[in-house]
Amino acid sequence: MDFLDKDNLQNDLILIAIFAVAILTMPIWLEPFGASYPDLMQKFAIFGIFATGFNILFGLTGYLSFGHAAFLGVGSYTAVWSFKLLGMNPIPALIAAVIIAGVFALVIGFLSLRRTGIYFSILTLAFAQMCYNLAYSVLTPITNGETGLRVLRSDPRIFDGNGSDTGPLVASLFGIEMTGMAGFYFCAVVLILVSWLAIMIFRSPFGLMLKAVKTNQNRMGYTGLNTRPYALAAFVISGMYAGLAGALMCITDPLAGAERMQWTASGEVVLMTILGGAGTLMGPMLGAALIKYFENIFSAFNEQTLEHVFSFMPEGMRDATVSLAGLFVGEGWHLTLGLMFMIVVIFLPGGIIEGLRRLAKAVFGRKRPEQSHAARDDAAQTAR
């Protein structure tokens, strides 16, 4: 409940300013971690948006959706269609993706939110699996089936390409091509904007209502309040965030595939949110960054890298260490993920944010709440 007692604008402005600086300087301070290449940082930003949106539904409102990847996929397809029809400008693609994903979320949420608990989870899962299977088979004219949808030179693209043989096939914002660092900065700016929006939602009376829905829905009902519209609004907002993330994926790489909608992708965002700390502002983003970091860095480790890392050891010991560590990296990085995940859920139910908070408490002792709050946010920033 710590966000309730400091809903003053100034603190939030400081928070978002620190956050913006941290995000925009990522290429500098991620250098020592070997993560400062644009592809990975784009993923940090995109999955940060996805997880932040999911957090509005799960962390704030308490509904565990297992089908959020569907909105990601819908957003992706919409963005690519916007490229195909309108041209490679990312702005209309973003707007269209958010709107279409929102409409989808409205329909699915309207039906799913009639149930709570695991029934809600299974309903969203069922809807998402339906979307996935339909995108894979029946809707091939729209989704191009298992090949995936991509922008072609022959597409109409009424505003730029117009079927000509020249012209780029990457998204470009008024001449700036959305690849590499430019793509990252575009995602980063969007991330900062929607994080600001998320903070506003958290602090608003609407956010308070969502929190109340999570705490005790029955009691809310007894006070005469209909909670369904609030939950539905949260569902739609988080669906829009997911659609936005999906569109950004296509802006940095104009290709949409059905596998983005599979239930494992929905599971991934749940993992990100829990790992970072559900219900906290920065937690989901932190979790998303961590999982994407492991996925990209750990899975790239091979035996030579490991031998290099452990080269200080005597030979026999090195071989043993390398083969043992080899289980956890490269192909086997999922093992690391699963273990990390179990450890966090077992020992640190509040996620990494909770851990940092405890750490800050241990280091700085019990100070005035304002300061510990700032310290925690600082710690969260530096840990990214």
Next chain:
Amino acid sequence: MDQILLQILNGLDKGGAYALIALGLTLIFGTLGVVNFAHGALFMLGAFCAVGLYQLLTLEMVSIDPNNMTPWGTPAEIRQPYIEAWFGEAGSTMLNFAVPLSILVAIPIMLVIGIVMERGLVKHFYRRPHAEQILVTFGLAIVLQEIIKVWFGANPIPIPAPEAVSGSADIGSWFGFAENAISYPWWRLVYLLFSVAVICAVFAFLQFTTFGMVVRAGMADRETVGLLGIDIDKRFTIMFGIAAVVAGLAGVMYTPILPPDYHMGMDFLVLSFVVVVVGGMGSLTGAVAAGFLLGILQSFASMTEIKSIFPGIDQIIIYLVAVAILLVRPRGLMGRKGVMEG
């Protein structure tokens, strides 16, 4: 008519697998109140018990055949499984019946795995929110899956069914249809009978033994049973083990139908959760009925006639039915009030 019968049969063995997994899930949920996302992994572990035994039985002895020369002038090698070399005829029979034999191996292994899992991990999550239970068991499922992948590799490993039941049965002639109108693989028939037998055994165990009676009482009201001086936790732990055995056996017997690979558990998990929810969380009969029902519906939906009217229906029928049932009957087909809501 024969087409319909064939589709029903086709659906029944898949339905049997769904029903067995869903039965175990519901048992765990009904007794311990834990949503076990690692249940698919238990199914997979069962299948890999069979793989392990099969690989053990087919370990080959290499010897040199002095009477037979290769074109290069060196003696040819004879490769023969040890079990045949040592036991002759009996050995080959054992090899032939590897899958049914794995049941004997799988029961103790799965029982131990289930009990260790419950005591080591799940025990600490009774009082925690369902979301956390889902997440920790999901993490466990990933870990188990990866261990299997490291051990057995990522490719599917085909295991043959015993020769005696490897062909197809001419079921049509039993019911008075024309000959070969309905031919059906023997092993699928065996699987169907097996799953029915296991389901009956579990129900009989719960219905007719004192142990089962206490467990049922504990499912209804855990506290009161505890107050009577019965160590209900221990019995629930054993029930977790039994649920693991049921899932494992479903996996063992499924190996000749679907060559096991490391992610088969996840594939079945989602479907079996849908099955459980359609049947009604916590209802054993509901889980079994929904398992068979959805299996049959799926096989009907994969008929070409139906697919030509509704393309892609075979992929989504289960989810469609799940959504429809959940929207009409909030607690599934046979669910009780107040289970897993809120």
